[in-house]
Amino acid sequence: MASASFRAHAAVPFMNPLSEADVDGAIAALALPPGARVLDTGCGAGQLLLRVLEAHPEATGVGVDPDADSLARARADAEARVPGRAPELIEAPAQDAGLPPGSFDLVVNVAASHAHGGFPDALDELAALARPGGGLVLLGEGYWMREPSDAFLAALGGATADELPLGLDALIAAARAAGLEPLAVAEATEADWAAYEEGLAAEAERYEDEDARAYARRIRERRALPGGASTFGFALLTLRR
Template sequence: MDRQLLSAIAHRDHPIAAPVSAANLDRLLRRAALPEGARVLDMGCGAGEWSLRALELVPSARADGVDVSPHAVASANEAAVGRGLSDRLTLHTMPADAFAPAQPYDLALCVGSTHAFGGLAETMEALARFVRPGGLALVGEGYWERPPAPEVAEAVGEYPDLAGTVARAESKGWLTVYAHVSDLAEWDEYEWSWTGTLARWAADNPGPDGEQALAVMREHRDMWLDGYRGTLGFVTLLLRRL
């Protein structure tokens, strides 16, 4: 099984695909105050929950979702059809850095997917090409709440602290106008959903695929419980393009 399929399975019960509750996702989108007829871009859209909710909040809006995973795009399409939004969401299966829109957007989303552009600063530089002057970006990124153990930092990645994350996000012509810092309960809900959904799928699918899924789940759970739980933070920044 490829990792994209495993990720799609793991996120089935938590389509937000980030340690953010549904209530806080709504709060962030409402704070964006999208205009009528808004154009929304969701880079690394996964199952599309962020852009789909934006379309529900602004019935005249339209959105493009971009993801390299065909499994994630299929999930987003299924969700859009089920919620009667497929006529306003256009999905693109391609790398984020290959997407070339014809018109700028009012809001660009990149939550938990900055790796698609090579990091947070590179993501903000890329989003500035997609968003109109005065438009907005919602960007979700990890940061270290406290210095991690060396082996945890090596496994998870190099992140600054919260202040450094905000500074990095603002370094390419953006201004933070709101933010949400995920709490431990949101992290636990996300991680238990991720590992639990994959574990249940593995139990229902014995054989090589199930064994692989179970191994991936256990590796991830061990790194979370014994490594970054309570140390790795997550912030979702609402930024305005200057």
């Protein structure tokens, strides 16, 4: 049986709280060359990669993820959405996928910096994969909007405060330190977060197994904590190498 998280995410557009309008706007604004090569690391079910290929018909894509269930959904969706242009999907951790550095016009990594060791190490690896002299990185990363409480960190499953930057400015500064120039930024709003997390909880509660029920319960309990809906932020950054 697929994980509770995978099943719950069937109810939301992405495995992150970004709105469809923000994602589609960022993708439409990408200045990709003809025949652009697009890489999505930690691509999951490939929803972002497929949107890029739909919006940029001359682009070709590669998606990398170790989760077989997610890639199976990506393959099925690709046949319907980009017939004849299905991306190459590699079932492996990013570091084991044999990705050639400096070879991609766009590198996508959204809610998946763990595929490169987490923040901030992922930034250097993503920059290295992008084409020198103008390759783009579409990065979706979390940050703390306020100092997380011990209770909030425990509710995330034992997270630590140093896993993410404190504030959006710190996230942007880290991107610059990796040699990436910010071109555009979109932030998930409080309403985006509510729609995302409440959607996940409601979908998980449709299942009768304890894993799914516990997944929903953890979300609702965390959101009920003081600051539970105002501690975690998430942004989509368009960056240029």
